[in-house]
Amino acid sequence: ELKVEQNPLFLSMQEGKNYTIYCNYSTTSDRLYWYRQDPGKSLESLFVLLSNGAVKQEGRLMASLDTKARLSTLHITAAVHDLSATYFCAVDKAAGNKLTFGGGTRVLVKP
Amino acid sequence: GAVVSQHPSRVICKSGTSVKIECRSLDFQATTMFWYRQFPKQSLMLMATSNEGSKATYEQGVEKDKFLINHASLTLSTLTVTSAHPEDSSFYICSALRANLGNEQFFGPGTRLTVL
Numbered sequence: 001e002l003k004v005e006q007n008p009l010f011l012s013m014q015e016g017k018n019y020t021i022y023c024n025y026s027t028t029s030d031r032l033y034w035y036r037q038d039p040g041k042s043l044e045s046l047f048v049l050l051s052n053g054a055v056k057q058e059g060r061l062m063a064s065l066d067t068k069a070r071l072s073t074l075h076i077t078a079a080v081h082d083l084s085a086t087y088f089c090a091v092d093k094a095a096g097n098k099l100t101f102g103g104g105t106r107v108l109v110k111p
Numbered sequence: 112g113a114v115v116s117q118h119p120s121r122v123i124c125k126s127g128t129s130v131k132i133e134c135r136s137l138d139f140q141a142t143t144m145f146w147y148r149q150f151p152k153q154s155l156m157l158m159a160t161s162n163e164g165s166k167a168t169y170e171q172g173v174e175k176d177k178f179l180i181n182h183a184s185l186t187l188s189t190l191t192v193t194s195a196h197p198e199d200s201s202f203y204i205c206s207a208l209r210a211n212l213g214n215e216q217f218f219g220p221g222t223r224l225t226v227l
Contacts, residue, residue, distance in 0.1 A: 035218075040223075041220070041221070042204050042218050042219060042220045042221040043155075045215075045217075048213070048215060088154065088155070098157050098160060099216060100157075101154045101156075102154065103153075103154050104153075106152075
């Protein structure tokens with residue numbers, strides 16, 4: 001059974017500082033996703049990581065994938081208040097298959 | 112883009128009634144759609160996989176007679192919560208699989224169900 005674990009579950013950030021969210025998964029996977037969810041809203045796709053060593057960046061967010069370690073990281077550079085949200089990673093075993101989500105990391109960026 | 116809509120966005124119903132939620136892929140065809148449930152401050156839990164023209168596949172522990180899924184066309188899947196009870200109150204999110212965009216799932220905006 002595929003298990004996906006995120007840590008930390010909650011992250012209180014100071015504006016301007018850097019932070020990392022970790023996502024571990026238990027079995028070989030074809031692809032890894034990062035999503036953002038604002039309160040009361042659905043998921044917004046951030047990144048799709050397809051291969052070992054993949055790195056993607058968008059603004060202050062950068063995601064990377066190490067398939068050998070079964071680990072993905074989401075790095076936040078110089079946090080700003082607008083980044084406050086819950087971040088989820090999700091893994092699927094094969095393209096088109098169902099996703100298994102991590103427990104989510106609730107991020108609160110304080111001035 | 113790949114747009115998925117859900118209707119209604121919010122519904123309040125009395126205990127014992129049935130509620131239907133629609134999930135539509137607006138600009139692409141989706142042979143496969145997924146239904147998720149999310150309780151407050153928790154992650155998404157997959158309920159079932161909806162396949163066009165065939166029976167849905169339910170995850171372990173999900174009552175198929177309570178959560179009826181119909182995927183009658185390539186752009187529409189419906190989830191009917193039958194005889195709803197307060198414990199069914201949740202945020203229901205659907206996603207549609209777009210085959211020609213790397214089989215990526217695109218998520219709907221969600222439906223907030225409150226059962227009184």
